[in-house]
Amino acid sequence: MNSLQLVLKQMRQRSLSSWLTLLSVTLGVGLAIAIMVFQREGEALFSQSDFGYDIIVGPKASPLQIVLNTVYHLDVSPGNIPYSIYEQLSAPNHPLVRNAIPYAVGDEFQGHRIVGTIDRAFPIDYQGKLLNRPLQYRKDRSFEFAEGRPFHPQKFEAVIGSDVALRTGLKLGSKFKAQHDAGSSAVEKEEHDEQWEVVGILKPTKTANDRIIFIPIVSFFAIPKHEEYLEKLEEFQKQMDAMNAGTTRPTPAPKPTKSSSTGELLADAPEKKDPAHHNHEEAYDLNPDGAINLHLEKEKWKVSAILVETRRGGFQNQMLIYQFKNRTDAMAVNPAMEMRNFFETFFKGSSTLLLVISLLVTIVAAVSILVSIYNSVMARLREIAILRALGATRARVLALICIEAALIGLAGGILGLIVGHLLAFGGSLFMNHLIGQEIHWLATGSREWIYLAVVVALAVLAGLVPALRAYKTPVATHLMAV
Numbered sequence: 001m002n003s004l005q006l007v008l009k010q011m012r013q014r015s016l017s018s019w020l021t022l023l024s025v026t027l028g029v030g031l032a033i034a035i036m037v038f039q040r041e042g043e044a045l046f047s048q049s050d051f052g053y054d055i056i057v058g059p060k061a062s063p064l065q066i067v068l069n070t071v072y073h074l075d076v077s078p079g080n081i082p083y084s085i086y087e088q089l090s091a092p093n094h095p096l097v098r099n100a101i102p103y104a105v106g107d108e109f110q111g112h113r114i115v116g117t118i119d120r121a122f123p124i125d126y127q128g129k130l131l132n133r134p135l136q137y138r139k140d141r142s143f144e145f146a147e148g149r150p151f152h153p154q155k156f157e158a159v160i161g162s163d164v165a166l167r168t169g170l171k172l173g174s175k176f177k178a179q180h181d182a183g184s185s186a187v188e189k190e191e192h193d194e195q196w197e198v199v200g201i202l203k204p205t206k207t208a209n210d211r212i213i214f215i216p217i218v219s220f221f222a223i224p225k226h227e228e229y230l231e232k233l234e235e236f237q238k239q240m241d242a243m244n245a246g247t248t249r250p251t252p253a254p255k256p257t258k259s260s261s262t263g264e265l266l267a268d269a270p271e272k273k274d275p276a277h278h279n280h281e282e283a284y285d286l287n288p289d290g291a292i293n294l295h296l297e298k299e300k301w302k303v304s305a306i307l308v309e310t311r312r313g314g315f316q317n318q319m320l321i322y323q324f325k326n327r328t329d330a331m332a333v334n335p336a337m338e339m340r341n342f343f344e345t346f347f348k349g350s351s352t353l354l355l356v357i358s359l360l361v362t363i364v365a366a367v368s369i370l371v372s373i374y375n376s377v378m379a380r381l382r383e384i385a386i387l388r389a390l391g392a393t394r395a396r397v398l399a400l401i402c403i404e405a406a407l408i409g410l411a412g413g414i415l416g417l418i419v420g421h422l423l424a425f426g427g428s429l430f431m432n433h434l435i436g437q438e439i440h441w442l443a444t445g446s447r448e449w450i451y452l453a454v455v456v457a458l459a460v461l462a463g464l465v466p467a468l469r470a471y472k473t474p475v476a477t478h479l480m481a482v
Contacts, residue, residue, distance in 0.1 A: 021365075021372040022412050028365040029416020029455055032358035034423035036447055039355065041424075041439035043343055052136025053099070054317050055308035055332050057085060057324065063333040064342055070103060070305040071335055072208045073113045077105050081330040083301035089308060096316045099133040099309040104220045104302070107178040107192070112164050114178050114213045116220025116303075122150040122159070126199075135307065137209055148172050148200035153216050154291040159200040161210040174198045180225060192223050206438060221301060222284040222292050308332070365412070366458040369405055374466035377401065398467045405463020409456040417444075417452065 012018075051071070058066035059079030068074045089100040104116035119125050123134040123142045126149055134142050151157035160170055170176060175197050180190040196215055204210055220226065285293045310316045317334060324332035424441035432438045 017372050017376065018408065021368050021408055022415070024368045025362075025365040025409060025412025025455070025459070026415040026419060028358065028362040029413050029452070030419030030423060031416075032355065032362055032451060033417055033420025033448055034427070035355045035358050036445065036451070037420065037424040037439070037441060037443075038427055039352075040445055040447070041441070041443070051335055052138050052141065053101075053307040053309045054334060054336070055310060055320055056335050057081065057089065057306040057308055057330050057332045058304070060328070060331050063331070063338050066305060066331075066333055067335045067338045067342075069105075070307070071339075073105075073115075073212060077304040080104075080302035080304055081306070083298060083303050085330055086303060086306050089306060096310055096320050097308055098311045099135070101135045101307045102217060102303040103305045103307065104217055105304045106226065107180060107220075107223075109164075109176050109178055109213055110168050112161075112168065112211055112213055114158075114215055114220075116215050116217040118217055119150055119153045121214060124150060126150050126152045126157075133309075136309070137205060137207055141205075143205070143209070144203040146201050146203045148198070151199055151214070151216050152291070154218050155216065156194060156196045156219050156222075156290075156292070157199045157216065158196040159202060159214045160198055161202050161212050162204040163210040164213055165201050170198050172198055172201065178223070190225075192225065194219070194223055216292075217303070218292050218294055221296050222294055224283040362455060362458070366409075366455075366462040369408055369459050370462035370465055373401060373405055373463050374469065377466040377469055401467035402460050402463045405459045405467075406456055409459025409462075412459075413452040413455045416455075417448065420448075 056066055056070050058070065059081050061078035065075065065078050069077055083102065086100055086102040088094070089097045091097075099120075101117060101121055105113060107114040120131050120133065121135045121143070122145075123131060125131055128149065136142050145159075146162065148159070151159050158176075160168075164170060168176075175195045177195055178192045180192065196213075196219065202209070284295055287293055308320070310320060321332045321334065324330055421441055421444075424439065428438045428441040
């Protein structure tokens with residue numbers, strides 16, 4: 001019988017103790033591996049620099065909130081900026097900007113955010129023609145269609161992400177109504193009368209865009225509720241400008257409030273208007289082909305954010321940020337930098353602490369190996385003496401004990417590796433639910449394999465103490481024991 005067979009036989013004889021020790025090692029290793037995966041993939045997720053755009057222009061607010069709201073579509077919009085800023089940035093001769101795409105948010109459908117944008121968000125138009133400078137959600141990666149086509153820029157049409165199609169049951173030809181106040185906690189949300197028809201379904205991107213419904217920005221402004229808000233905002237802004245110029249006194253009626261759908265300050269009307277004042281006919285009318293003829297002047301348009309791709313990045317990126325620092329109506333942020341700071345501040349320290357705790361758990365598991373094998377050796381001193389009498393050397397006895405410890409460490413480490421990645425899979429599902437992006441939970445790194453080697457080494461060291469006890473077992477004394 002070889003050494004491995006002897007070890008396995010001994011482990012079967014005390015299977016309960018062996019299984020409990022193996023379980024403690026598995027749990028310790030699984031926890032450590034899961035934390036390593038979260039730390040590595042979390043940094044890759046939140047510190048990513050491969051956005052297809054390098055600047056986000058948004059209202060004067062928290063830079064992090066602008067990035068989270070625009071990139072990951074979390075929380076409500078912190079405010080709005082004039083549409084004229086987009087027109088300035090999208091000018092063909094702009095020295096710093098290669099591409100700019102506006103986003104307008106404020107509505108949702110069954111919990112999925114609706115984003116008003118332009119047809120250049122897609123690489124082709126509704127007629128199948130290639131468009132210049134389409135939006136890239138990742139470097140060199142643009143949206144692709146699983147079914148259908150892009151929306152018409154002036155019709156009530158929509159393009160939905162892959163998750164939206166799965167979760168809502170929407171398909172090509174389906175129609176839906178938008179709900180007001182996206183991101184609010186209201187149980188019952190106001191539903192607009194307008195209907196959008198689904199004309200395209202995007203392929204999965206593994207980003208938050210999979211949860212989004214894209215509509216033409218013109219149809220977003222055609223909603224009477226949005227027109228009413230923009231008119232109130234315009235009126236309020238004129239009053240504020242007049243007050244700042246010292247030409248008038250503040251009137252008691254207009255008072256700044258906050259729109260939950262846009263996060264922007266607006267003024268309550270001094271008198272209640274007739275609810276029918278802003279009906280469909282006043283907000284827009286439809287041409288015979290179904291195209292929207294919007295009545296709202298473009299000067300009153302507001303957008304939530306603008307995705308900007310600079311011409312060469314780097315220095316031009318910083319130049320654009322600096323230019324907006326001197327403006328009062330908007331600011332520019334670097335999404336990669338903001339997310340990197342977010343990870344460093346909120347995740348890296350806590351994940352390192354958890355990793356230290358998991359290492360302590362692993363050390364406790366190593367101690368349990370020591371105690372388990374030591375108790376086993378003390379119960380088998382007579383068997384060890386018999387082995388010695390049959391010709392087994394002290395070195396072989398020591399090796400048998402160390403092999404047993406190494407097997408427990410190796411088996412527990414491999415099982416822990418599997419358990420750790422399964423925990424990471426659960427975390428990936430949670431991240432997908434939270435921000436619409438998954439982590440690469442199956443990927444392994446060099447740190448994990450080094451950690452497994454350390455676990456096996458710790459197990460061997462833990463088995464060395466009882467092995468030395470067996471090594472020193474006096475043969476004659478234990479053979480004579482009854």
